[in-house]
Amino acid sequence: MSEALEDTGETGIGAPVRRREDLRFITGNGNYTDDLNQPGQLYAVFCRSPYPRARIDGIDCDDALAVPGVVAVYTGQQMVDDGIGDLPCGWMVKSKDGADMLSSPHPPMAATVANYVGEPYALVVAESLQAAKQGAESVYADFTELHVVVDLATATASDEIYEGIPNNLAYTWALGDEDATRMAFAKAAHVTTMDLTNNRLIPNAIEPRACLGMFESATGDYTLYTTSQNPGLERLVLSAFVQVAPEHKLRIVAPDVGGGFGSKIFIYAEETAVIWAAAKANRPIKWVAERSESFLADAHGRDHITHAELAMDEMGRFTGLKVQTTANLGAYLSTFGSSVPTYLYGTLLAGQYKTPNIYVEVQGAYTNTAPVDAYRGAGRPEATYVVERIVEQAARELGKDPADLRRMNMIQPEEFPYETPVALVYDTGNYEASLDKALDIIDYAGFEARRAAAAEQGKRRGIGFACYIEACGLAPSKLAIELGAGVGLYESGEIRVNPTGSVSVFTGSHSHGQGHETTFAQVVSDKLGINYDDIDIIHGDTGRMDFGLGTYGSRSLAVGGSALVAAADKLIEKGKKIAAHMMQATPEQVTFEDGQFTLQDSNQSMSIQEVAFASYVPADYPEDLEPGFAEKAFYDPNNFTYPAGTHIAEVEVDIETGVVSLEDFVAVDDFGHIINPLIVHGQVHGGVAQGAGQAIMEHGIYDEYGQLQTGSMMDYTMPRADDLPDFKVDTTVTPCTHNPLGVKGCGEAGAIGSPAAIMNAITHALGIKDISMPATPEKVWRAIGGNS
Amino acid sequence: MKVTLTVNGTEHAVEVPANTLLVDLIRVNLQLTGTHVGCDTTQCGACTVHLDGRAVKACSMLAAQAEGAHVTTIEGIGDPENLHPMQAAFREHHALQCGFCTPGMIMQAIDLIDNNDGLDSQTIREGLEGNICRCTGYHNIVRAIESVANAS
């Protein structure tokens, strides 16, 4: 363990504190949704469409209802009849001609037509799981198969899936100056062209989705325990849009959640149907996905086809970038499905470079496949993949060192704030610092020797770079709402200093592996000078916290953490008034440091605990001040944060078998200030592993008939321990300029930089322009001339 | 049918349907929810427990097959005040994030230590072949197990 990660007993900002949540997880005392039960609960099993597109002509439930233990069968049509609304997409994207995107109808369970394999159309509830399963097998739906659209490349030229949505296009979105970009290409000294695919991924958090819904008929209260990354948003959507229950009567609890990676952001059919059915049956109902259901019905990620062109002058300076992408949206627009391939993708195409002219056009296409939405990185890995693959290829075509070509095009530290041609203003960065450090750690100069050594073993060794940028903490609300977002992008935080001086902190962020209970306590401890162990972080329960937006897009610390700083500042202000009164001074004469309110130029001071106590027992207390010592804040950032860095991969390819082995991986990231380096390194490791999975293993494949071919962990390959090397992780720091902690966000960077770095390394090793992800042994073997 | 087995040192006689999986007996009948279920194809290892001292995937055997056996689950190896060295090492090395794979990982890791001499990082990685972690990238899991291997 490097020195910086050794436990020193420090608990403030920057200390590698061991996580407090670990104690329950390592002893088997976690509280995941499937660990919870209610007396009298029923078990739900969903009936799912076996067809990728089929009309439902009728559903016969008689046999199912005859199964002993089956209590009821509820259908999609019944939900519609009960006035349950469609599952909404939260971002209205407009086509380049100004037209609103075209949304397909999206009832929670299919009512008249099922549009992908695995789409639920009914649910059976029973006294036991076994009876529910048997019941579900005895539900007979009368399906009429309809023509299907599966292949993304031909989707927009196929018969339409939905009436009124021509060419199966939700939108044709564009960003950038098309004419200026065209002119840049007309003057280019060199143009590099690439056709790239970004493979469909299936998230596979190791905890499958689950929920437990309850209804109290005496009070009209609904409670839904669910595997959600954002219970506040879930409550809003289920009440305001889907109208399952009034918002004030609906409590959503996301207890311990076993990983999300985006897939647990979305509002799904299953929890919607379960909470609705719990009221109908007037019994608690529990549902837990089997892994095969996760494959079919969790939102998938990525799935782009892209044509890109990069124009350069005679020096190799980038003068223009043109990108044409077709993005698979699946059968329905999932909660954020429309925004991922547009605002979270097109806006990142400048990368770390000064490319002055960029134009991107994205066609969002419907297909009869599972909905596609945000998956770790959400749009930014796709953007990085385009930029960093084409830049690497350009270097090869120009005969330049790929590090040098990047360096000469990078935005320089003195050029910030830097406005890109694709709508973002980067606040700060030092891209060469990360590049230099990464080159040093990988021992770039030694590569040729390593390559020669590998060749002697019959292996081809390659090195590849990705100098990525990403945008975290989507913001500000006003701008996002103008651009079509359906909700704000702030976060809530409340700090209650209790009468005894202990602290309860409530955050709208949600932790499902990120360690907020530790890092947020570090922040509050640091700001208020209160013992770390006296601070509790409470999250994931709409019955306890304020409305919040939850955790996605690496926003928790930058937005949720900043909200806590704002709440702490308010507390300090109030504390100064109380302390001033008690020390017979004015608030301006009181300073606050390390938990002590001190009267200037005196030896008088009061601890924050004494002040808190005085506020709850307000005998000697300012007349015009409310008692109590709790403050809340909603923090709305005024810009994104822009983590950036350099990832370098080295691979070896066995030419006999086509097997790619990831030999070395260096990630140097600039996340701004770091609260807990132990956790940050862990986030990078996990992200890189998922990116490596995308590059060399993972692929969600539908056959031409629309059946998912990769529907289990035996068919969909994910990285295991022996597929990966030790990672070399380091950081550089340029603090974010616009949030009080100077932090940027670290959750997704690993998955954003690594696919491009690894694919650049593989193509470098093989001496070929491209091979599509994942670079499986078979594909690689064919690419190097194996017999087909 | 009745299954009699010893779990974490306590003998239980449990009445279950004959097709009950061991993992369901553990989770549902005995309410030991530290053992998790992450898949339906014996791939993820979240359900790993010890059966008569060897790591097994409790999702892929019937409860009846554990008749007369000694089963140890994550709850049986230590508690917050008295952690097993492997539990402590996982925390020390930040070898878990969401924690869902963790009980299975720890049980597998203990099996590796108990049944191998001179574990190095490559043999640890190979020994974790049956356990998937989607969060950590394995780096810190390998460090944690190495630290226990080196101490023993």
Ligand code: FES
């Ligand atoms: S649940 Fe047993 S291996 Fe996945």
Ligand code: FES
């Ligand atoms: S810690 Fe989340 S799956 Fe391993």
